[in-house]
Amino acid sequence: xxxxxxxxxxxxLSVGTMVGLWELAAALDLINTVxxxxxxxxxxxxxxxxxxxxxxxxVQRIGGNFVAxxxxxxxxxxxxxxxxxxxIAAVLLGSLxxxxxxxxxxxxxxxxxxxxxxxxxxxxFALVAFGIGDxxxxxxxxxxxxxxxxxxxxxxxxxxxxHYIDTARVLGASxxxxxxxxxxxxxxxxxxxxxxxxxxxxxxxxxxxEMVGVNTGLGTIVLVGRQMMNMNLTFLGMAMIGIxxxxxxxxxxxxxxxxxxxxxxxxx
Amino acid sequence: xxxxxCTNVTKVWGVGTTREVAALENVSFSVRHGEFVVVIGPSxxxxxxxxxxxxxxxxxxxxxxTYNGEPIxxxxxxxxxxxxxxxxxxxxxxxxxxxxxxxLRGVPRxxxxxxxxxxxxxVGLREFANKHPHELSGGMQQRAAIARALCLGADVLLMxxxxxxxxxxxRFHMQSFLLDIWLGSGKTVVFVTHHIDExxxxxxxxxxxTARPGRLLDSVDIDMPRPRNVISPDFExxxxxxxxxxxxxxxxxxxxxxxxxxxxxxxx
Ligand SMILES: Nc1ncnc2c1ncn2[C@@H]1O[C@H](COP(=O)(O)OP(=O)(O)O)[C@@H](O)[C@H]1O
Ligand SMILES: [Mg+2]
Numbered sequence: 001x002x003x004x005x006x007x008x009x010x011x012x013l014s015v016g017t018m019v020g021l022w023e024l025a026a027a028l029d030l031i032n033t034v035x036x037x038x039x040x041x042x043x044x045x046x047x048x049x050x051x052x053x054x055x056x057x058x059v060q061r062i063g064g065n066f067v068a069x070x071x072x073x074x075x076x077x078x079x080x081x082x083x084x085x086x087x088i089a090a091v092l093l094g095s096l097x098x099x100x101x102x103x104x105x106x107x108x109x110x111x112x113x114x115x116x117x118x119x120x121x122x123x124x125f126a127l128v129a130f131g132i133g134d135x136x137x138x139x140x141x142x143x144x145x146x147x148x149x150x151x152x153x154x155x156x157x158x159x160x161x162x163h164y165i166d167t168a169r170v171l172g173a174s175x176x177x178x179x180x181x182x183x184x185x186x187x188x189x190x191x192x193x194x195x196x197x198x199x200x201x202x203x204x205x206x207x208x209x210e211m212v213g214v215n216t217g218l219g220t221i222v223l224v225g226r227q228m229m230n231m232n233l234t235f236l237g238m239a240m241i242g243i244x245x246x247x248x249x250x251x252x253x254x255x256x257x258x259x260x261x262x263x264x265x266x267x268x
Numbered sequence: 269x270x271x272x273x274c275t276n277v278t279k280v281w282g283v284g285t286t287r288e289v290a291a292l293e294n295v296s297f298s299v300r301h302g303e304f305v306v307v308i309g310p311s312x313x314x315x316x317x318x319x320x321x322x323x324x325x326x327x328x329x330x331x332x333x334t335y336n337g338e339p340i341x342x343x344x345x346x347x348x349x350x351x352x353x354x355x356x357x358x359x360x361x362x363x364x365x366x367x368x369x370x371x372l373r374g375v376p377r378x379x380x381x382x383x384x385x386x387x388x389x390x391v392g393l394r395e396f397a398n399k400h401p402h403e404l405s406g407g408m409q410q411r412a413a414i415a416r417a418l419c420l421g422a423d424v425l426l427m428x429x430x431x432x433x434x435x436x437x438x439r440f441h442m443q444s445f446l447l448d449i450w451l452g453s454g455k456t457v458v459f460v461t462h463h464i465d466e467x468x469x470x471x472x473x474x475x476x477x478t479a480r481p482g483r484l485l486d487s488v489d490i491d492m493p494r495p496r497n498v499i500s501p502d503f504e505x506x507x508x509x510x511x512x513x514x515x516x517x518x519x520x521x522x523x524x525x526x527x528x529x530x531x532x533x534x535x536x
Contacts (some may be wrong), residue, residue, distance in 0.1 A: 167355040170323055170368040171420060172345040181368070183360045262358045264398060 006203050035231055051233070056215045057224050072240055075217040078134060079248065082141020083195060088148055090191070094153030095179060111147050119144025119205030127213040130150065137214050145198045152194045156187035167168040190258045196252050203245050217262035218244065270346075270350045270423040270456030271336055272322060273298040278330030279317050290481035291317040294331070297475055297484055304450060304457045308510065309477030309485075310518045310526060315460040318482070319426045322458060323349040335424075345369055345426040348417030352432050354409040356401040362412050363388060363397040369420035387415040390449070394530040407438040414449065424456045432461070443469055447494060464514075464530050468506045469496055476510065486513055507531075 019039050025031045026038035033041065049067040051059040057094040058070040068115070096105035122143045160183055168182045210219025218241050225234030279292040293315035295433055299305050307315050320326040321333055333340045335347065347524040356365045363384050364371075370380035388394050391411040393404075401409055410430050417425055431439040443466060461467055467474045468490060476485040488509065492502050511527060518526040 061386070161353075163351050163353050163355045164357060166325055166349065167351070168368075168372075169325060169343045170347075170349045171416070174372075177372055178332065180358070181372070185357070235416050261357075267520070 012119075027185045032233065037232050037235055039239075041234075042076060042232040043239070045230075045232040045236045052221070054224070055082040057220050058096070058216060060111035068236075071217050071221055072244055074134075074207055075137075075210065075219065075241075076244060076248075078137040078217065081134075081204055082138045082206070085138065085198075086144075086146040086149055087191065087195065089142075090153050091184070094150050095183075097150070097154045098183075099175075100157045108154075110187065111150055114143075115147035115151060117143075119201055120208045123205070123209050126209065132213055132215055134214075135207050137217070140209045141202045144202045144205045149194055149200055152190055153187060156182050156190040157174055174196050176198045189256070192252070192256045192260060196249065196256070197239060199249055199252060200245065203241075203248065207241060216240060269302045270454075271299065272424070272458070273334045274321075275330065275333075277318075277328045277333060279314065279321060279326070280329045281317070282304035282331060291483035292328075293483050295482065295484055296331075296353075296505070299456055299458055299485065302454050302456055304459065304470060304472045305475055306459045306461060306471035306473070307475045307477065308461055308464065308467045308514070308530075309482060310479050310514065310530075311462055312397045313460075313477045313480050313517075314482030315430050315477065317458055319349060319428050319458065320519065322424075323347055323426050325349070345420040346422055347426060348422035349409070349421065349426045350413050350417060350428065352429040354406065354413070354433075356404075356409055356412055356416075358401050361398050361400055362393060362404065365412060366402065366416045366419050368416060384415070385421055387419045388412070390418070391445075405438070406434050407442055410434070410442060411445065414446070418449075422455070424458070425450075425456060427457065427459045429460055429462065431466070432463070439466070444495070446470070451494070451507050462530050464507055465498065467510065468503055469498060474506075474510065476513050477517075478518045485517065 023038045023040060026033050026036075046068055052067040052071055058067060058074070081136075093107070096106060119140050122140050126136040126139045126143075130139055163184060164182050165178055168178050173181065206217070207219035207222075210217040211223045214220070218237055219239035222234050222241070226230060226238060275296050277292055277295040278290070281287075281289045295318070295458055296459060307318065309315055312346075317326070320379040321328050324347065335344075335373045356362070357368070360368065363381055367375075367384035370383060371377075375383070382522070385394065388397055391414060393408060393412055393415065396404060396408065401412070404479055413430075414425070431442045434442060446457075447470065461470075462536065471490050474488045474490060476488070477483065477484045479489060488506070490506060492506075493502075496503060511531070514530065515527065518530075
């Protein structure tokens with residue numbers, strides 16, 4: 001409890017110092033506040049809710065008065081759907097590659113070639129293939145993470161301690177039961193680590209897609225701010241991007257500790 | 269029931285590869301129903317390999333193994349294998365580990381937990397039912413692993429140096445504990461060790477293997493009432509006999525070191 005308070009204290013101090021210096025510089029006229037508006041100013045931009053309903057910024061109004069939420073929600077949904085789909089697909093195809101050597105041999109070279117392609121590099125293709133909208137953004141997250149995750153899944157499956165598998169088999173487990181009760185739980189922690197490591201890349205993918213063509217969501221807010229020469233809007237968008245990204249990582253970390261707490265104390 | 273007969277059993281690992289290893293050669297011996305047999309031999313002589321074959325996880329490359337008169341074709345919950353390494357699943361609570369075999373058979377949760385609790389009580393771990401493996405000591409983990417085997421009603425316990433990783437004091441407790449469980453249970457035990465004292469303390473009969481490829485060197489009935497006095501002249505006699513038989517088998521270079529290891533006793 002105390003350590004939490006101490007951590008929170010440092011957090012406040014750190015963020016407070018940055019904001020304070022920024023505000024100070026603005027007050028002393030050291031920076032051009034049109035280009036670099038201080039937090040106090042750009043945060044107030046959020047009161048201008050109507051602008052988030054512009055067709056190219058928000059998405060359809062999802063109710064409530066806080067319309068900026070629609071943009072946050074749009075980006076959030078995209079990354080979460082992309083991650084979830086990539087996770088499911090990676091586990092499914094990974095299992096197939098793990099149990100079927102031919103399939104592994106056939107797909108491995110292709111996947112290792114595709115894995116290093118950065119998510120943003122897929123955007124042009126995604127826009128052409130899926131058109132403007134959620135599909136393209138979700139696809140970018142998906143390809144950004146699927147290949148790495150699939151490789152990690154196969155690799156982790158191969159490295160599951162043979163004693164666990166043998167124990168299950170001796171206790172009467174079928175191949176399917178070994179997969180479900182031993183291999184999946186054993187590799188889950190690794191997959192979570194990979195997801196977290198690649199989270200920011202995927203987040204970048206979504207935002208970039210939103211800037212260059214998807215036309216809704218947080219990425220679009222930043223861009224529209226520039227086009228309208230309204231840096232308040234741009235910085236507001238950036239702040240929201242930072243906060244949502246932070247919360248995504250924290251959420252994933254929480255899930256990791258909640259569900260996979262045993263990994264930190266045992267080695268599989 | 270629990271009779272095992274090996275006839276001319278040979279096991280070569282990696283047949284057809286450049287890394288062929290003959291682990292067992294022409295091994296013939298049998299284990300009577302309800303007998304406590306200890307297998308001892310220098311490290312690498314194929315003791316673990318033998319248990320893999322008896323469990324059905326691996327097939328011999330030559331000869332036959334029968335269980336109750338039937339050839340062994342695969343793993344069977346009737347013959348449970350317990351490893352030296354802790355093999356409890358770290359993501360399951362102790363009780364769910366013990367109940368795992370029943371779960372594989374589709375026994376409903378409430379029922380299998382009731383069963384598991386019975387066996388946890390037998391091994392003195394009832395208060396630890398909801399703890400996870402990392403919260404148990406090494407000795408407790410092995411007791412839980414034994415409970416897991418008993419919970420499925422295994423008639424044969426195949427134990428691969430189950431206490432080797434424990435400290436001397438705990439090992440001594442576990443040996444007495446195992447005898448308590450076994451006495452009067454009618455269960456058959458094949459127990460692998462490379463500790464001479466452990467063999468003399470536990471066994472009805474000690475089977476001695478040669479260095480690799482493991483062949484049967486000798487089979488010695490231990491004619492001492494239980495509980496055995498480890499500082500009696502009788503015990504000393506068996507001990508000297510085993511040292512004598514094994515001396516020629518441990519590799520010359522490491523002879524003294526390895527024999528010393530095998531004598532690493534609990535009365536030291
Ligand atoms: N799964 C395996 N694959 C290939 N070789 C093995 C395997 N298990 C054991 N061996 C080899 O068989 C020999 C006997 O090993 P093992 O049965 O583990 O001996 P012990 O248990 O008596 O120390 C060793 O040379 C070992 O390298
Ligand atoms: Mg061994």
